[in-house]
Amino acid sequence: MTYxxxxxxxxxxxxxxxxxLKxxxxxxSxxxxxxxxxxxxNLAEEIKALNPHVKVFPFQGDVRDKDSVERFFNTCELEFGPLDIFVNNAGIAYSKPFTHLDGKQVQDLIETNFSGSIWSIYHAMRLFEKRNTGALINISSTTILKASQAVPLYAATKLGVAGLIRSLEEKYLTNKDIKIINIIPGPTLTDLVPGTIxxxxxxxxxxxxxxxxxIWLAINSPKNCKVSNLVLRNSGVF
Ligand SMILES: NC(=O)c1ccc[n+]([C@@H]2O[C@H](COP(=O)([O-])OP(=O)(O)OC[C@H]3O[C@@H](n4cnc5c(N)ncnc54)[C@H](OP(=O)(O)O)[C@@H]3O)[C@@H](O)[C@H]2O)c1
Structure with a gap:
């Protein structure tokens, strides 16, 4: 498929x-x-300089607000036409034992990583089902694979979404035009947990x-060789 x-x-x-950027x-686009x-x-400007042939549409929104998520997907299709790929990536983390999180942090973790992901995937999948085509990429975490003392509630939210992804993957296993891919990265060099770097x-x-x-390799795998869970581990002790 050409995306x-x-x-x-x-x-x-x-x-x-x-x-x-990739x-x-x-x-x-x-x-x-x-x-x-x-x-x-700023990223939009960088992209336009990198490849003037693609379109870029920056949208300010908050995944904790389900109306803003719905507006995003509606506007996307109006601006660009059919959606080929959705990368469910927005997320936050607090590196604290479960009972050391304050109430706001508990709420934010659930509303961002769990509810925000569910609403985003819901709208993307409705578009994919309408045309029977599309690739859903979920950015999960290796915390779904083993118990985490550093980020226990974060791990729970990621595991919850992975449950939905597993069901969707099973549902579309025999459908060659809809891909459901769970990317499971280990510790990655970003600002997710301030102070880690x-x-x-x-x-x-x-x-x-x-x-x-x-991700690019996974979505471009042959139709008869679907990538479902892709674990990307780091090379050292975290
Ligand atoms: N870094 C790691 O070690 C690691 C490992 C495995 C998985 N992951 C996952 O990778 C994903 C991306 O994280 P990252 O490591 O790249 O960290 P990051 O640099 O902090 O990126 C997080 C992104 O999520 C957005 N975001 C957070 N809350 C949001 C909200 N309420 N609404 C809309 N967007 C929101 C942030 O944008 P704004 O703040 O501008 O809204 C930012 O663009 C997350 O799902 C994370 O769980 C990270």
Whole structure:
């Protein structure tokens, strides 16, 4: 399949930003969604300079607000036409034991990583089902694979979304035109947990550009060789 248009949540920094740049390099137009519009607008300028042949649409929104998520998907299709790829990437993390989180942090983790992901995937999948085509990429985490003492509630929100992804993947297993891919990265060099960079060995962490590279390979796998869960592990102890 030739992909023409991708939407990416949480594209203002880190993995989402790298994915947007990778898509643009591969001639895919991008709709980029996040709260920090200044960062999105800077990225849009960078993309236009990188590849003047693609369109870029920065959209300020908050995945905790389900109306803003719905507006994003509606506007996307009005601006660009059919959506080919959605990368569910927006997320936050607090590195604290469960009972040390305050009430606002608990609420934000659930509303961003869990509810925000569910609403985003819901709208993307409705568009894919309407035309029976599309690729859904979910950015999960290796915290779904083993118990996490550092980020227990974060792990729970990621595991919850992975449950939905597993059901969708099963549903579309025999459908050659809808791809459901769960990307499961280990520690990655981004600002997700402020203060991490500097405390840990940066060279042992994954680069967000590498994740973008693997996403591109995964969505371009042959139709009879679907990638479902792709674990990307870092090379050292975190
Ligand atoms: N870094 C890691 O070690 C690691 C490992 C495995 C998985 N992941 C996952 O990778 C994804 C991206 O994180 P990252 O590491 O690239 O960190 P990051 O640089 O902090 O990026 C997080 C992105 O999510 C956006 N975001 C956060 N809350 C949002 C909200 N309420 N509404 C809309 N957008 C929101 C942020 O944009 P605004 O602040 O501008 O809204 C930002 O663009 C997350 O789902 C994370 O769980 C990260």
């Amino acid at each position: 023409k248009f991708a939407a990416i949540s949480g594209a203002s920094s880190g993995i989402g930003r790298s994915v947007a 898509m643009a390099r591969e001639n895919v 991008v709709a980029i969604f996040a709260r920090r519009i200044d960062k999105l607008e 500097g405390r840990v060995d940066a060279e042992s962490m994954i680069s967000p550009d590498d994740i973008a590279h693997w």
